[in-house]
Amino acid sequence: MVGGGIVGLAVAWRCRQRGLRVTVHDGGDDDAAWYAAAGMLAPAGETSFGQEALTALLVESASRWAGFAAELTAETGLDLGLDARGTVAVALTGDDLAEAHRLWAYREERDLKVRRLVPSAVRALEPALSPRIRGGAHIPDDLQVDPRRVVAALRAALGDAVVPGRVGELPAGPVVVAAGTGTAALTGLPVRPVKGLVLRLRGEPGLLRHVIVGYADGRHVYLVPRADGELIVGATQEERADFTVTAGAVLELLRAATDLVPELAEFQLTETVVRHRPSTPDNAPLLGRWRDDVIVAAGHHRNGVLLTPVTADLIAGLVDTGRPDPLLEAFAPGRFA
Amino acid sequence: MVGGGIVGLAVAWRCRQRGLRVTVHDGGDDDAAWYAAAGMLAPAGETSFGQEALTALLVESASRWAGFAAELTAETGLDLGLDARGTVAVALTGDDLAEAHRLWAYREERDLKVRRLVPSAVRALEPALSPRIRGGAHIPDDLQVDPRRVVAALRAALGDAVVPGRVGELPAGPVVVAAGTGTAALTGLPVRPVKGLVLRLRGEPGLLRHVIVGYADGRHVYLVPRADGELIVGATQEERADFTVTAGAVLELLRAATDLVPELAEFQLTETVVRHRPSTPDNAPLLGRWRDDVIVAAGHHRNGVLLTPVTADLIAGLVDTGRPDPLLEAFAPGRFA
Numbered sequence: 001m002v003g004g005g006i007v008g009l010a011v012a013w014r015c016r017q018r019g020l021r022v023t024v025h026d027g028g029d030d031d032a033a034w035y036a037a038a039g040m041l042a043p044a045g046e047t048s049f050g051q052e053a054l055t056a057l058l059v060e061s062a063s064r065w066a067g068f069a070a071e072l073t074a075e076t077g078l079d080l081g082l083d084a085r086g087t088v089a090v091a092l093t094g095d096d097l098a099e100a101h102r103l104w105a106y107r108e109e110r111d112l113k114v115r116r117l118v119p120s121a122v123r124a125l126e127p128a129l130s131p132r133i134r135g136g137a138h139i140p141d142d143l144q145v146d147p148r149r150v151v152a153a154l155r156a157a158l159g160d161a162v163v164p165g166r167v168g169e170l171p172a173g174p175v176v177v178a179a180g181t182g183t184a185a186l187t188g189l190p191v192r193p194v195k196g197l198v199l200r201l202r203g204e205p206g207l208l209r210h211v212i213v214g215y216a217d218g219r220h221v222y223l224v225p226r227a228d229g230e231l232i233v234g235a236t237q238e239e240r241a242d243f244t245v246t247a248g249a250v251l252e253l254l255r256a257a258t259d260l261v262p263e264l265a266e267f268q269l270t271e272t273v274v275r276h277r278p279s280t281p282d283n284a285p286l287l288g289r290w291r292d293d294v295i296v297a298a299g300h301h302r303n304g305v306l307l308t309p310v311t312a313d314l315i316a317g318l319v320d321t322g323r324p325d326p327l328l329e330a331f332a333p334g335r336f337a
Numbered sequence: 338m339v340g341g342g343i344v345g346l347a348v349a350w351r352c353r354q355r356g357l358r359v360t361v362h363d364g365g366d367d368d369a370a371w372y373a374a375a376g377m378l379a380p381a382g383e384t385s386f387g388q389e390a391l392t393a394l395l396v397e398s399a400s401r402w403a404g405f406a407a408e409l410t411a412e413t414g415l416d417l418g419l420d421a422r423g424t425v426a427v428a429l430t431g432d433d434l435a436e437a438h439r440l441w442a443y444r445e446e447r448d449l450k451v452r453r454l455v456p457s458a459v460r461a462l463e464p465a466l467s468p469r470i471r472g473g474a475h476i477p478d479d480l481q482v483d484p485r486r487v488v489a490a491l492r493a494a495l496g497d498a499v500v501p502g503r504v505g506e507l508p509a510g511p512v513v514v515a516a517g518t519g520t521a522a523l524t525g526l527p528v529r530p531v532k533g534l535v536l537r538l539r540g541e542p543g544l545l546r547h548v549i550v551g552y553a554d555g556r557h558v559y560l561v562p563r564a565d566g567e568l569i570v571g572a573t574q575e576e577r578a579d580f581t582v583t584a585g586a587v588l589e590l591l592r593a594a595t596d597l598v599p600e601l602a603e604f605q606l607t608e609t610v611v612r613h614r615p616s617t618p619d620n621a622p623l624l625g626r627w628r629d630d631v632i633v634a635a636g637h638h639r640n641g642v643l644l645t646p647v648t649a650d651l652i653a654g655l656v657d658t659g660r661p662d663p664l665l666e667a668f669a670p671g672r673f674a
Contacts, residue, residue: 246603246604246605247591247594248595248603254587265585266583269587
């Protein structure tokens with residue numbers, strides 16, 4: 001297994017459960033997308049609009065998260081921060097509301113629950129929201145986890161099967177490549193970095209009760225509150241590979257966050273993190289056999305945490321049995337060749 | 338000497354030059370206002386509007402800066418970053434321009450040069466400014482220094498006369514208190530902390546050629562470029578004593594900076610620093626004898642760096658001769674009793 005991110009670790013864990021011997025080469029946290037991820041588990045959002053196979057995979061993986069988490073917690077004793085209060089989506093302007101309605105309709109067509117709400121009802125759920133908001137919805141089935149806790153638990157479960165250190169080329173013999181943006185250099189497959197900035201704020205615990213997905217003057221922002229008063233604000237999306245925390249990106253996130261929740265102006269800015277989503281030409285993942293001895297599980301774009309359980313199950317099954325699950329068909333690594 | 342900030346060190350340096358033995362008790366950089374200061378040396382700005390004695394003192398100190406810096410550099414061999422390119426003042430909206438005209442008129446009444454400019458002429462001086470600006474002025478005689486370099490030079494000049502460590506009460510014998518906000522606890526004098534946040538950005542050197550003093554939608558901001566590509570953005574002004582870097586304060590500075598100079602969005606945000614200006618009920622400093630053995634030099638509000646040379650000269654003279662210079666009259670520490 002090359003790649004010790006959330007996907008690689010989960011695949012390795014599932015392989016071990018099937019009795020396979022695995023070694024995970026872990027390149028560390030410095031360019032790991034999960035390290036910045038907020039851990040929203042929301043299928044059928046803007047990232048898969050109109051992509052039926054991907055939407056189906058997201059929905060399938062979301063349905064596996066509770067079981068995946070329960071099993072991992074039972075094995076390690078570690079809490080993953082799984083939270084089932086659902087998402088509150090909010091639109092600031094009339095244009096934002098029109099865009100949100102379009103996304104909500106897409107969810108409803110897939111039988112995902114969306115309870116549309118007038119502004120007063122949104123603010124009854126989340127009193128800290130700005131009086132300016134024009135509408136919203138409660139999406140009760142969305143989950144969140146804390147990706148840093150998930151990775152810690154997977155590392156604990158795998159113990160000394162995880163070997164620190166980045167590999168420069170593929171090792172001989174059967175290998176799974178789950179190396180995120182590093183997959184491109186190792187395999188030649190088209191995985192590009194998509195830069196994202198995430199902020200961490202800290203303040204009064206309980207100011208927000210749900211994950212907030214906001215549409216604010218055409219900008220998308222999410223606000224993910226943790227129980228201890230930490231609040232994650234994400235995320236920019238830029239087609240570039242540098243790690244610079246730019247003034248413009250910080251401004252964009254803070255403006256959207258305080259437009260939606262004015263009291264966040266008083267929160268402390270505690271952390272700025274830049275990481276890169278591993279993204280493919282169609283922004284759907286590369287999942288399956290690529291060469292005789294090489295299986296790939298990479299390119300999860302914005303959905304790495306959400307897609308972790310289904311990826312782990314399907315790839316471990318492929319490694320173990322040699323037979324691909326039909327769900328993998330649409331995500332063949334060679335589809336761009 | 339209690340207080341090893343820029344004022345205390347400069348007073349001590351001038352005392353030593355007069356042959357006096359001095360010991361400076363230096364409380365360190367952690368709550369030192371100079372550590373955040375940008376080092377703009379601009380008399381007759383908004384901080385002294387209508388206060389004639391203070392304006393006169395600011396103008397007098399500004400006229401002493403070049404000599405002070407030359408002497409300190411000659412003694413230590415250290416460059417202080419003194420820069421004489423002057424300030425470009427800019428107004429973003431019509432309201433901002435009306436306010437700026439009022440401040441420029443105040444300067445002109447005091448024979449300080451202000452060259453008012455139409456927007457195209459402002460942008461000829463500073464091409465990176467937003468096309469939205471409504472007007473501006475070139476103020477050719479404003480200087481800037483790097484306060485961190487000035488303090489380093491003063492410390493070098495004083496050598497082992499500087500003793501690290503905060504004192505909890507006044508030592509016995511003749512003492513000068515230049516302890517910034519700490520002066521209140523040591524003397525009971527009314528010095529309050531006024532919180533300020535300063536950002537440091539880093540990017541293309543030479544994007545800005547002058548110090549920019551901006552009026553942007555009612556917010557005041559300054560942009561101080563250093564030769565190496567560092568750019569200081571300051572400063573918020575809040576009546577509170579905490580050290581929290583709030584989301585709202587970062588947002589306010591970044592918004593004003595990028596409204597004035599859009600390309601700053603691409604600059605890296607490298608540092609956020611909160612410090613507290615030591616301020617008095619009339620925001621003018623406390624300068625002179627307070628008790629038989631106690632002379633005070635504190636409460637310089639936003640003008641500590643600018644007022645350093647004149648404060649050092651006048652207080653060292655008072656310590657040495659016992660006779661107060663007439664310039665000190667308006668700033669007696671006991672004036673609020």
